[in-house]
Amino acid sequence: MNASTALRQGWQKVFGTGARSERPIAPDTTHGTILYLEDITVSFDGFKALNALTLYVDAGELRCIIGPNGAGKTTMMDVITGKTRPDAGSAWFGQTIDLLTLTEPQIAEAGIGRKFQKPTVFEQHTVLENLELAAAGNKSIWATLFSPLTAVQRDRIDHVLETVRLQDRRDTRAGVLSHGQKQWLEIGMLLMQDAQMLLVDEPVAGMTPQEVERTAELLLSLEGQHSVVVVEHDMNFVRSIARKVTVLHEGHVLAEGTMDQVQNDAKVVEVYLGE
Numbered sequence: 001m002n003a004s005t006a007l008r009q010g011w012q013k014v015f016g017t018g019a020r021s022e023r024p025i026a027p028d029t030t031h032g033t034i035l036y037l038e039d040i041t042v043s044f045d046g047f048k049a050l051n052a053l054t055l056y057v058d059a060g061e062l063r064c065i066i067g068p069n070g071a072g073k074t075t076m077m078d079v080i081t082g083k084t085r086p087d088a089g090s091a092w093f094g095q096t097i098d099l100l101t102l103t104e105p106q107i108a109e110a111g112i113g114r115k116f117q118k119p120t121v122f123e124q125h126t127v128l129e130n131l132e133l134a135a136a137g138n139k140s141i142w143a144t145l146f147s148p149l150t151a152v153q154r155d156r157i158d159h160v161l162e163t164v165r166l167q168d169r170r171d172t173r174a175g176v177l178s179h180g181q182k183q184w185l186e187i188g189m190l191l192m193q194d195a196q197m198l199l200v201d202e203p204v205a206g207m208t209p210q211e212v213e214r215t216a217e218l219l220l221s222l223e224g225q226h227s228v229v230v231v232e233h234d235m236n237f238v239r240s241i242a243r244k245v246t247v248l249h250e251g252h253v254l255a256e257g258t259m260d261q262v263q264n265d266a267k268v269v270e271v272y273l274g275e
């Protein structure tokens with residue numbers, strides 16, 4: 001059994017494999033699709049950052065999104081998380097949750113977590129405390145850090161620490177972690193929030209080669225249990241984790257397929273990879 005499979009199986013033991021029933025609203029993925037973006041258009045002063053973008057993500061899928069600067073990758077993430085409202089189109093989380101009717105906090109509550117390029121952890125708190133705080137949501141810091149953990153919470157934290165390989169850093173202040181470790185901690189925090197879909201923006205920028213390799217293993221280990229959308233410019237990294245790759249250009253999908261398929265697509269070579 002490889003490391004990813006072992007982690008995934010452990011994950012299933014702790015969190016189960018079905019829909020998360022403790023959520024007030026959870027995406028219905030019985031048709032196998034967790035994200036439906038259809039004909040999404042976003043204009044800024046008449047310029048179409050997204051132009052009738054249609055894109056679907058399967059439940060449990062690890063999807064890489066690539067494309068030249070200005071292709072609309074960030075704007076797409078902003079639409080999914082409710083930061084930007086489209087002028088036209090529809091965005092559904094599973095079959096029943098209309099993302100365009102929800103606020104940003106409601107979208108996060110529904111199970112969509114976003115990790116920005118720059119890590120945003122609580123630097124003065126330990127790794128363990130960061131995970132506790134992430135799980136606590138709106139509870140006060142005092143109430144969270146001074147109430148004893150339940151056995152279930154302890155199991156979850158142990159499992160997340162193992163997944164993000166920070167077991168031996170649990171009592172380390174987050175501020176002194178390496179850049180890569182902070183990125184993993186932040187992914188761990190999304191896992192503590194039980195994010196079913198993780199949007200991850202340029203996860204390996206600024207990492208050492210070993211950290212890049214570890215990040216690939218981490219993202220691959222989430223496959224199946226979580227849907228992960230990774231936006232990344234580092235093509236070697238994308239190649240190392242790629243399943244299905246979507247190439248965005250001028251606000252819509254230029255090509256989609258395996259890394260080999262998109263790399264050999266003449267349109268993609270012309271506008272992006274041939275640069």
Ligand SMILES: Nc1ncnc2c1ncn2[C@@H]1O[C@H](COP(=O)(O)OP(=O)(O)OP(=O)(O)O)[C@@H](O)[C@H]1O
Binds near residue numbers: 071075076
């Ligand atoms: N708030 C805004 N106001 C005006 N124009 C914007 C705004 N946000 C994005 N844009 C423009 O929309 C286009 C798409 O930007 P976006 O950031 O989504 O691209 P991207 O694919 O993420 O690029 P990069 O790889 O450089 O991060 C760009 O031309 C950008 O300048």
